[in-house]
Amino acid sequence: MRAGRATPAAGAGRNLVLATIGFTVNFWAWALLGPLAPGVKERLGLSFAAQSLLVAVPIVVGSIGRIPVGALTDRFGARIMFPAVSLATIVPVLTLSVVSSYPALIITGLFLGIGGTAFAVGVPLVSGWYPPARRGFAIGVFGAGMGGTAIANFTTVKLADTYGEDTPFLLVAAILAGYAVVAFLLIRDEPNRQRAAGSAWARTADVGRLAVTWQLCFLYAVGFGGFVAFSVYLPAYLRTAYELTANDAALRTAGFVILAVVARPTGGWLSDRLQPVPVLVWCFAGTAVFAVIQAFQPPLMPVSTVAFLGMAALLGAASGAVFALVGTVTPADKVGTVTGVVGAAGGLGGFVPPLVMGWVYGVEGSYAIGLMLLSDVALAAAVYTAVRMSGLTRRPAAASPPQ
Numbered sequence: 001m002r003a004g005r006a007t008p009a010a011g012a013g014r015n016l017v018l019a020t021i022g023f024t025v026n027f028w029a030w031a032l033l034g035p036l037a038p039g040v041k042e043r044l045g046l047s048f049a050a051q052s053l054l055v056a057v058p059i060v061v062g063s064i065g066r067i068p069v070g071a072l073t074d075r076f077g078a079r080i081m082f083p084a085v086s087l088a089t090i091v092p093v094l095t096l097s098v099v100s101s102y103p104a105l106i107i108t109g110l111f112l113g114i115g116g117t118a119f120a121v122g123v124p125l126v127s128g129w130y131p132p133a134r135r136g137f138a139i140g141v142f143g144a145g146m147g148g149t150a151i152a153n154f155t156t157v158k159l160a161d162t163y164g165e166d167t168p169f170l171l172v173a174a175i176l177a178g179y180a181v182v183a184f185l186l187i188r189d190e191p192n193r194q195r196a197a198g199s200a201w202a203r204t205a206d207v208g209r210l211a212v213t214w215q216l217c218f219l220y221a222v223g224f225g226g227f228v229a230f231s232v233y234l235p236a237y238l239r240t241a242y243e244l245t246a247n248d249a250a251l252r253t254a255g256f257v258i259l260a261v262v263a264r265p266t267g268g269w270l271s272d273r274l275q276p277v278p279v280l281v282w283c284f285a286g287t288a289v290f291a292v293i294q295a296f297q298p299p300l301m302p303v304s305t306v307a308f309l310g311m312a313a314l315l316g317a318a319s320g321a322v323f324a325l326v327g328t329v330t331p332a333d334k335v336g337t338v339t340g341v342v343g344a345a346g347g348l349g350g351f352v353p354p355l356v357m358g359w360v361y362g363v364e365g366s367y368a369i370g371l372m373l374l375s376d377v378a379l380a381a382a383v384y385t386a387v388r389m390s391g392l393t394r395r396p397a398a399a400s401p402p403q
Helices: 012-030 033-044 048-064 066-076 078-095 102-129 132-163 167-186 200-208 211-242 246-274 276-295 300-329 332-349 352-364 368-389
Strands: none
Touching (some): 012 048, 012 078, 012 132, 012 167, 033 132, 048 102, 048 332, 066 078, 066 102, 078 102, 078 167, 102 132, 102 300, 102 332, 132 167, 132 246, 132 300, 200 211, 200 332, 211 276, 211 300, 211 332, 246 300, 276 300, 300 332, 352 368
């Protein structure tokens, strides 16, 4: 695809739809253990720490696994990698229907993490099909596939209770298999795709020498990591700070997740029109303000609700803007590899804030310090973006300096 082309090539829309469906389905599979964890805890008599580990294992593996999968996508293309990831995810999904012991569930969770790597397949595909002026919105639309986690939370327990314990696993496995066939038949790698040479590890080491890789990792760890942190920890926070019921806390958390998912393509769309850097500065600065407000634990209605929904919208938009920036400043043959590294940073970044919040609450009996720390990090990201990243979008991606 020519760099100066202003409109997407024929077939771009089809590939965007297929990539988004694949991302959604694989994330649905990736999140299956989360809704089941409370029931497993009661059945096996697990501690809260053991329950947290069960949920965390597929997420951590899925985040780290994006690094090699992104590099393999640069090498083999999304037409091969989307079916490969989907078919590989079927095995642990079906295994969940037959295992019951805690060690077996942990091992299955390790392989279930494969589903989370689909993110690193779709970004380079979408980025290659769309010109720079449209790329941010397109990647944002693809990123809305993270709503697959919401599908898992809304449907898994209900399907198991209504139609039998194995139903969610059999359904997801069948959808993954069907998608793998459709993806192989209909997905086409971007026109004039530059096939990367060398091994996956060599290409990962190569992008590790680019300063922009680590800058993007920091920004995505704050943006997407903040979203992951709240989606994981918000139910516990609401129950402790505001004494809500489990169902009420879950519904409010679902609203947070849905708003962040919707805001992601909005962040990409704004990045196409205003450039990603100012969008990120305003998103991080706004997050810092809302975190300070929430640190004083205001009344749930309306102040706290507005603060959390504001953070959801801004963190979702920031996640979309970061990958609009990835498509702008990353060399075309390294988008998949950089996506893998940056995506891993975002996933892993989501597990630091809950640990800090829990530890601070255990020591101080208050969430204020943890929320002020979040505000400090978001403000630092806003300042860093404004000072250090503003020049990146004005020079060619190939000229990104090595570290």
